[in-house]
Amino acid sequence: MKVCVVGSGGREHAFVESLSMDSEVVVSPGSAGIRGSTSAPVTDIDADLYVIGPEVPLVNGLADEIRSFGGCVFGPGKEGARLEASKSWMKDLVNAAGVPTAGYESFGQSQIEEAIEFLTTYGPPYVIKTDGLAAGKGVLVTNSYNEAVSDIKEKLSGAAFGDAGKQIVIEEGLSGPELSLFAFCDGQKAVLIPTSAQDHKRLLDDNRGPNTGGMGCYSPMPSMSQADLEGLMDLAVHPTIEELKNRSIDYRGVLFAGFIMTTDGPKLLEYNVRFGDPEAQVILPRLENSLSETLLQVAQGNLQNQPTVSSDAMVTVVLASEGYPLSPRMGDPIQGLDEARAIDGVTVFCAGVKSNSQGELLTNGGRVLNICGRAATVEAARELAYQAVDLIFWPGMQHRADIGASIETEPNQEVIK
Ligand code: AMP
Numbered sequence: 229m230k231v232c233v234v235g236s237g238g239r240e241h242a243f244v245e246s247l248s249m250d251s252e253v254v255v256s257p258g259s260a261g262i263r264g265s266t267s268a269p270v271t272d273i274d275a276d277l278y279v280i281g282p283e284v285p286l287v288n289g290l291a292d293e294i295r296s297f298g299g300c301v302f303g304p305g306k307e308g309a310r311l312e313a314s315k316s317w318m319k320d321l322v323n324a325a326g327v328p329t330a331g332y333e334s335f336g337q338s339q340i341e342e343a344i345e346f347l348t349t350y351g352p353p354y355v356i357k358t359d360g361l362a363a364g365k366g367v368l369v370t371n372s373y374n375e376a377v378s379d380i381k382e383k384l385s386g387a388a389f390g391d392a393g394k395q396i397v398i399e400e401g402l403s404g405p406e407l408s409l410f411a412f413c414d415g416q417k418a419v420l421i422p423t424s425a426q427d428h429k430r431l432l433d434d435n436r437g438p439n440t441g442g443m444g445c446y447s448p449m450p451s452m453s454q455a456d457l458e459g460l461m462d463l464a465v466h467p468t469i470e471e472l473k474n475r476s477i478d479y480r481g482v483l484f485a486g487f488i489m490t491t492d493g494p495k496l497l498e499y500n501v502r503f504g505d506p507e508a509q510v511i512l513p514r515l516e517n518s519l520s521e522t523l524l525q526v527a528q529g530n531l532q533n534q535p536t537v538s539s540d541a542m543v544t545v546v547l548a549s550e551g552y553p554l555s556p557r558m559g560d561p562i563q564g565l566d567e568a569r570a571i572d573g574v575t576v577f578c579a580g581v582k583s584n585s586q587g588e589l590l591t592n593g594g595r596v597l598n599i600c601g602r603a604a605t606v607e608a609a610r611e612l613a614y615q616a617v618d619l620i621f622w623p624g625m626q627h628r629a630d631i632g633a634s635i636e637t638e639p640n641q642e643v644i645k
């Protein structure tokens with residue numbers, strides 16, 4: 229089978245490595261660190277299966293475009309991708325499906341006064357979200373009323389996030405541990421990927437510093453049993469798929485559901501319409517079925533494989549460039565990659581790299597490399613990952629030293645901008 233992967237980050241590199249076990253794989257655009265990369269546009273590539281990694285092309289309707297010329301695609305069309313692209317659309321849909329979620333109201337550009345008035349409905353912490361995509365940065369959670377009011381004004385005026393912020397959702401503030409799950413959806417049903425992963429979103433150790441795309445991840449979370457995860461599928465994912473079907477939306481891909489476990493029970497926080505990055509890097513390599521076959525079945529609307537995941541553990545540590553997340557510096561030569569890769573049990577995925585004319589790898593993004601350790605336990609996997617991290621160097625390289633160190637749920641984040 230020939231598979232075309234769309235994207236260029238660490239998640240896509242993880243897809244490529246698993247798919248290459250039994251398929252020919254091309255990646256558009258990929259990077260100098262990912263084999264099979266091509267500059268040819270996706271629509272010029274003839275493949276049996278197209279796997280779209282990131283949310284932006286999904287939200288822009290790439291899956292629909294490929295399907296319109298008969299291609300078989302893993303990834304939802306534009307309508308289904310609205311689960312991630314519009315918070316208010318998502319909230320309306322899950323309410324119609326009876327899924328427990330934080331109370332909310334949405335407001336447009338002409339409603340700044342109404343939005344400020346509504347703020348006190350729930351009291352602190354105040355939660356204000358851009359309706360549209362904001363690369364994970366569109367959410368403010370704060371106890372400060374004044375900060376919340378300024379945020380409403382900045383978002384609705386378009387000053388903070390442009391068009392993505394001109395519609396906002398104000399939510400009831402919830403607290404409790406958070407967790408995510410992943411399910412394959414073939415348009416008819418959703419099937420749990422039976423493992424859990426925990427991302428570390430803050431830049432610095434002990435969950436300090438600014439929010440990022442994710443600085444590292446471990447899987448599984450020992451506290452989550454398969455029965456717990458199936459309970460969340462019944463609570464949220466299955467009813468959501470039924471509601472999508474009621475609206476004639478044929479959702480084929482993965483659904484990434486984020487929950488907060490409150491004293492009133494679990495509530496759905498968000499849906500993403502693609503695998504997490506770096507969650508994929510610690511889950512995909514542990515899937516025991518052929519990934520090509522499973523993704524093809526999902527894309528064809530007929531998932532037969534029951535996904536199973538090996539019982540060992542993975543930890544991935546993100547190596548980021550100087551200045552990340554605000555203004556990452558690029559173009560630094562990366563040293564020690566071969567030595568790191570030579571360690572048994574270590575895999576390195578490339579998230580943001582390019583090569584120079586001598587074929588050396590250089591940094592080319594905020595998140596540059598994902599250093600993964602795989603072993604029987606999270607502790608052992610973590611040790612391997614950090615052994616490899618110690619071998620890699622470029623000027624200004626940043627990473628967290630505590631990925632997977634305290635294996636419990638991260639505390640609720642106070643302020644996320
Ligand atoms: P979201 O992109 O909607 O998942 O929000 C990003 C992060 O903001 C979540 O992972 C939570 O830590 C926090 N958050 C979002 N919604 C709420 C809420 N209603 N109450 C408290 N924290 C929230």
Ligand code: GLY
Pocket residue numbers: 364427441442500503504505506507
């Ligand atoms: N790691 C979080 C995300 O991919 O959204």
